[in-house]
Amino acid sequence: MIEQEHVPDQKSVWGIASAIDIYDCHPETTRAPKATRRFVAELCDLIEMERLGETQVVHFGGDEKEADCSMAQRIETARISKHFANLTNAVYLDLFSCKSCPPETVKHVAQDFWAAVKTA
Template sequence: MTQALTEYRRLQHNGEPHYGQHLIATALSCNEGILSIERLYDFLQRLADDIDMVRYGPPIVARFGEGHEVGISGVQLIQTSSITIHTNDAHRDMYLDVFSCKSFAEETVRSVVEEFLSPTSLSCEVFFRK
């Protein structure tokens, strides 16, 4: 593998170089914080900081949708990619994606989600992308 490709795919997983780590999480039946644009704004900033990412500008967070699809969506750009959320007001569920070409700890993501939103159920899957 060339030097340039090794620098580009700098994460090692199972002895192979990868471009990025992608965590997807589903948090169900969260507390009332999930209904607050301000709380989710703070959540995105805190999550980026706690997983040791460099934030690129402030988060963008807005509530929109119709009927059972009303919820909040947000994105925090980070120097190494992005953190995105989508929520559902009616069920108080959140769907989270964290993607970065810099490694981060799944347990830290779980901890921040639990602290901010206290879901009754939290599942995470981690993928490594080539």
């Protein structure tokens, strides 16, 4: 799901929040912290946003219904976060930035990287 379909004039907004849901992803890749860190690095390079500090990746939850791999990355202009639901192989990616960044670009990069079958 992309809540913002276009990028408005930078002068008219403080920042843009994009919430992208990606389904039927490749489970081994989305659960691998190393792959998640590579995704963040590649995305930040593509959208020309500087990472601040290390990408935090945490896997938690013993019950498969609750198990999740979460990521958080501070960037110069705000933040990127990802939650991967183990049970459904879905990635929930959020990006908030004060710098203009087309949500469709982020969606396509994420869909390709996570080998997703579909997005919302």
